[in-house]
Amino acid sequence: MRVRFAPSPTGFLHIGNARTAVINHLVAQKENADLIIRIEDTDKERSTKESEISIMEDLKWMGIKWTESPEMGGDYGPYRQTERFDIYKEYTDKLIANGGAFRCFCTREDVEADKEDAVKNNKPFMDRCRNLSTEEQEKLVSQGKEFTVKFKVPEGETISFNDLIKGDISFKSEHIGGDFIIVRSDGFPVYNYIVIIDDTLMKITHVIRGEDHLSNTPKQILIARALGLPEPQYAHMPLLIGDDKKKLSKRHGITSVDLYKKEGYLPEALVNYLGLLGWATESGEEIMTQERLIELFSISNIGKSAAVFDFRKLRWMNGQYIKNYDLKEITDMFIPYLEDGGFDLSGTDRERIESIISLVRGNCEVLSDIVNYMGIFLYEINEPDEKTESLLKEDYSGDIIKIASELIGCLSESDFIEKLIPGIKEKTEHKGKKLFHPLRALFTGALSGPELDLALPLIGYDKTKKRIEYCREKYLK
RNA sequence: GUCCCCGUCGUCUAGGGGUCUAGGACACCGGGUUUUCAUCUCGGCAGCAGGGGUUCGAAUCCCCUCGGGGAUGCCA
Secondary structure, eight states: OEEEEOOOOSSSOBHHHHHHHHHHHHHHHHHTOEEEEOBOOOOTTTOOHHHHHHHHHHHHHHTOOOSBBTTTBOTTOOOBGGGOHHHHHHHHHHHHHTTSEEEEOOOHHHHHHHHHHHHHTTOOOOOTTTTOOHHHHHHHHHTTOOOEEEEOOOTTOEEEEEETTTEEEEEEGGGSOSSEEEEOTTSOBOHHHHHHHHHHHTTOOEEEEEGGGGGGHHHHHHHHHHHTOOOOEEEEEOOEEOTTSSBOOGGGSOOBHHHHHHHTOOHHHHHHHHHHTTOOOSSOOOSOOHHHHHHHOOGGGOOSSOEEOOHHHHHHHHHHHHHHSOHHHHHHHHHHHHHHTTOOOTTSOHHHHHHHHHHHGGGOSSGGGGHHHHHHHHSSOOOOOHHHHHHHTSHHHHHHHHHHHHHHHHOOTTTHHHHHHHHHHHHHOOOTHHHHHHHHHHHHSSSSOSOHHHHHHHHOHHHHHHHHHHHHHHHOO
């Protein structure tokens, strides 16, 4: 079994394409199949090398494993379509020679008018150049007239195939929109044409791709037939859509994998979420190792309907991974986010960093959340935000600040942890929310965060004292 | 316009004629734990798009309508 992922390098790896890649990867791992990466770069306006590089990086980051690619090579290369033009040329010549394709000299205006006419009269579109003889075609070419090459759609045929996800699909040839371009006027071949050539030449057995390609499939099958090539099995995955049920785009939030990486999503969580979208396990388990995911996965249990991409659930899932990851490893992952967030860790030993992370990881859903909590332990003073400030200005907070300030002077490094909070409680007679909320604000400058009892030892005596003094100065006039 | 695909809680889904008073997860709401927030835990709210059939019986099968998505000449 051989499957493929064939991105076009026209931007960053989109989350929808990432899902296709993940599914292909899961299938390949499950069936011990080859996974081929092919770069579909025939859109010369939009394809860029940088895009190809970033897509490959994102795939690697997600842990996708492939067996053939442009950089790795393989027995069926080259794996970049722009490097295969001589192959396509051969097939194009063959098609023109056997009447399967023809040169079309129509202008855009001609075609537009003809199509409009066809729609208006509710009859299939017929191309003007469809019946040009070879001689007439040659003559126009020699006159220097611009042309495209078109596939001549046979009349009265039915194209049907069994889609592994959608089931039996069938199209009548007169409904696929008429003769279609396979080579542009600039000589570049078009996706719909070469995709099937490459799939068969690369011995792809199962084409697993997005549903947006479903209506293109009959065209590709027709080309295969005309060329005497075998047809692969197809599996069209339902699309990923936004919460407004529309195609996922920028306005739905972040849609490219590199941005998820930047925000601090773990590749394991992304793969878990993407791999599980569209189906469910029998037992209902959702947080799974990749091995488990592969074990339970089957292309046949993917549902048929489009799925809304749920950012909230992905976040939750990512948080689960953060909470359960090996402490040393997750610390390594957090550190770059801390450095980006402006924290200087050079004076802090590794053990202390790990202790802090072990305490605050529960508050993080994405790695970048860590910057909200690290200041509690590393900065001398954490400037309270507006809400925290208004809490600190309350009378009951004032009591606490006053008592804390009196007490801290009598306490030392060795006993402040066990005596400070109990002492404040006793003297102020505050308890519950009225006690702990102001305390939290006082010690951390925020209204939420890690457990106070555990945080205090990590904050230390000096910082605690400074913060109390700071708040006394500021709020206790 | 035409063709193709799809339609179970807000979201992802389980369920494929009786075991469905429709199950789970995220989100949301409430209780408990935490002498605070979060975490964790327990509970609750909430759905078969609509209408016709078929059947003793339909979320499950068929038809229609509606809704959404996709394709339809130089994107992939």
